[in-house]
Amino acid sequence: MMRTSLLMLDSNLSPSPFSEDLSASPEIPEPVRDTRLIEVQSKSGSTGFACEPGETILHAGLRQGVTLPYECATGTCGSCRAKVGSGEVAVDWDEAPGHSRVKRERGEILMCQTRPLTDCVVRVPANVSIGFPRHALPRHFDGRLNVIKRLTPDVVHFELSLSQPISFDAGQFVLLRVAGLEGMRAYSMVSYGRNVRNLQLVVKRKPGGGFGNWLFEEAREGQVTDVFGPLGRATFHPEEDHNLLMIAGGSGVAGMMSILERATQEDYFRTHRGYVFFGVRKLVDCFYLEEFSRYVRAADGNLEVTIALSDEDCGETFHAQHPEVRLASGMVHEVCARAMEGRYDNVMSYIAGPPPMVDGALRTLIVGARATPDRIRYDKFG
Numbered sequence: 474m475m476r477t478s479l480l481m482l483d484s485n486l487s488p489s490p491f492s493e494d495l496s497a498s499p500e501i502p503e504p505v506r507d508t509r510l511i512e513v514q515s516k517s518g519s520t521g522f523a524c525e526p527g528e529t530i531l532h533a534g535l536r537q538g539v540t541l542p543y544e545c546a547t548g549t550c551g552s553c554r555a556k557v558g559s560g561e562v563a564v565d566w567d568e569a570p571g572h573s574r575v576k577r578e579r580g581e582i583l584m585c586q587t588r589p590l591t592d593c594v595v596r597v598p599a600n601v602s603i604g605f606p607r608h609a610l611p612r613h614f615d616g617r618l619n620v621i622k623r624l625t626p627d628v629v630h631f632e633l634s635l636s637q638p639i640s641f642d643a644g645q646f647v648l649l650r651v652a653g654l655e656g657m658r659a660y661s662m663v664s665y666g667r668n669v670r671n672l673q674l675v676v677k678r679k680p681g682g683g684f685g686n687w688l689f690e691e692a693r694e695g696q697v698t699d700v701f702g703p704l705g706r707a708t709f710h711p712e713e714d715h716n717l718l719m720i721a722g723g724s725g726v727a728g729m730m731s732i733l734e735r736a737t738q739e740d741y742f743r744t745h746r747g748y749v750f751f752g753v754r755k756l757v758d759c760f761y762l763e764e765f766s767r768y769v770r771a772a773d774g775n776l777e778v779t780i781a782l783s784d785e786d787c788g789e790t791f792h793a794q795h796p797e798v799r800l801a802s803g804m805v806h807e808v809c810a811r812a813m814e815g816r817y818d819n820v821m822s823y824i825a826g827p828p829p830m831v832d833g834a835l836r837t838l839i840v841g842a843r844a845t846p847d848r849i850r851y852d853k854f855g
Contacts, residue, residue, distance in 0.1 A: 509589040513539065514558065515601035524589050529565070530555075531584035532701060535611050542599040544852070546585045546648055546704055547659050551575065553584040560593030566656045586656075607710070609640050609703060616649070616672070616700040621692060624760035627678040628724065629688050630663070635700065638668040643709040643735040644728040644823065646852070647672065647702030651687055657701065658684040661728035661825065661852065663761075665735040672700075675760075677724040707823055707850035711739050715821035715848075720809050720834045722752040722826030728852065730761060732823060733768045733776075742772035748813060749777070752805025752830060754784040762795045769797035781808035806833035810841050817842045824851035 508523040511530055524533035531553050534541040544552040548569030557580045566586050575581035584595070616633035623629050641647075643665045648657040664673040678685040709717070709732040717736065719729040729749060736742060753759050765778045779799040780792070787800040801808040805826075822844060824834045831851055838844040 509560075510592040511589060512592075512594045513541070513555075513597055513601055514594065515597045515599055517600040517602060520601060520603060527588065529585055530562075530582075530587050530589060530593075530595060532611070534584070535704070536613075538604050538610055540600075540602050540605070541584060541597065542601075543585065543704075545571075545659050547657050548572075548583055548586045551583065554581055554598070555584050556581050556596045558594035558596050560595075561590040562593060563588045563590055569656065608642055608645070608706070608708070611702050611704055614639065614700040614702075616698045618692060618694055618696045618698065619671075620673075621688070621694060624675070625758055628675060628758075628760055629678070629685075630673065630675050630760075631688060631692075633672045633674070633698065633700065635670045635672065638670050639672070639703065640667045640669075641665075641703035643731040644707045644850070645703040645705040645731075646728070647674075647700050647704065649684065650699040650701075651684065651696075654683045654687060656683075657699075659704070660724070661705070661731065662703075663727045663730045663734075665731045665738070675724050675727045705852060707825065707852050709735060709821075709823070711736070711741055713821065714745075714819075716746040716819050717741075717748070718809075718813065718817075718820045718822040719747070719749045720752075720805060720822070720824045720826075721750070722805055722830040725825030725827070725830075725852065726751050726761065728825050729823065730764060733764075737768055737771050742775040745775065746816075747772065747776040748779075748809075748816070750779050750781055750805050750809040750812070752781040752783060752808075752826070755782055756780070756785060756787065756792075756800070762792065762798060766795045766797040777812075779808060779812060781805040804833060805830060806837045809834065810837045813842070817844065820844075820848065822849045824849065 507526045510521060511524050512519060512521045520539060522534055522537045522539055524530060531541055531543055542552055544550045548566050548571045551571035551574030554575045564586055569583060569586050571583050615636040619634045620632035641662060646659050646661040648659055650657045660674040662672055663675055676685050676688055678689055721729045759780050769776050769778055779801055782802050783804050787802050789800055792798040792800055822838055824831050838849055
């Protein structure tokens with residue numbers, strides 16, 4: 474853990490993007506017990522909230538409805554960067570990849586990795602307000618591991634039983650922490666539900682992945698994890714009335730399964746079209762085929778699911794055991810571009826997977842399909 478002491482010195486504050494008129498003073502809550510008070514100065518003014526002992530600035534703010542910027546919330550992306558104007562803080566994960574995007578010598582931090590040791594003033598280069606108009610506020614839960622099922626040699630489906638009911642939108646994720654592992658990990662729900670106590674999630678093992686290695690080698694049913702959520706804005710809402718395009722790689726398919734589950738529950742494909750493109754290396758690496766088949770059958774011809782094989786010539790147009798599922802060879806964004814030509818009418822696109830895959834899909838949609846940013850929602854899993 475790195476401990477950093479920083480005092481407010483206006484002459485040392487770096488210019489753009491932090492140099493805004495931050496003269497507005499919020500109504501700061503009174504301290505309770507050992508809580509620390511955080512004043513956030515942003516482009517839209519100032520606001521304040523209390524941070525509980527051991528809690529990061531980002532989690533405390535989000536839990537209380539403060540719209541602090543974030544994407545992964547685990548220290549990977551760097552989107553939650555801010556600058557400490559005054560106060561003393563501690564950094565939990567000193568080696569977080571997102572630190573490469575901040576100037577730590579100037580007092581910049583990742584809010585998801587920073588705990589206040591005193592009351593603090595933090596400057597955020599974004600518009601910050603109070604209230605999530607669409608999503609439930611995140612909070613902490615205890616989660617008990619009650620299902621561990623291997624889907625492929627490097628993919629595990631697992632389920633958590635929560636200490637309290639949770640409501641979440643299709644496409645959202647939670648953060649998980651296991652005793653003995655540094656940092657938290659983000660995983661999207663495969664399931665969808667309101668006021669449910671069970672979460673279904675999926676993990677693809679990768680080299681050096683601490684949580685994945687733990688799940689494959691050490692995890693046992695009954696073990697307890699710290700759960701924080703729901704989080705994420707790449708969500709599906711039936712009232713928006715769009716056709717759906719979903720592009721996923723690896724465990725990024727989890728959020729797409731949640732979207733398909735809600736759409737099926739709502740009979741959404743009775744009046745809308747849906748297109749799913751799921752990228753894996755070889756057919757043996759594919760999973761959730763039975764679930765895909767069930768969703769296609771329920772959609773009565775209005776949903777297409779295509780598995781894109783990047784390292785294998787599929788040879789067939791449809792899966793032999795699951796004829797509802799289509800097969801194609803190539804990178805998933807390239808397969809999508811070929812199949813979707815001329816079919817982007819009234820489409821909302823969802824993308825999730827490894828950063829290179831997401832970047833390729835974004836290029837396909839923005840350059841090839843001329844999609845506007847308001848019609849693309851995505852998550853990168855580094």
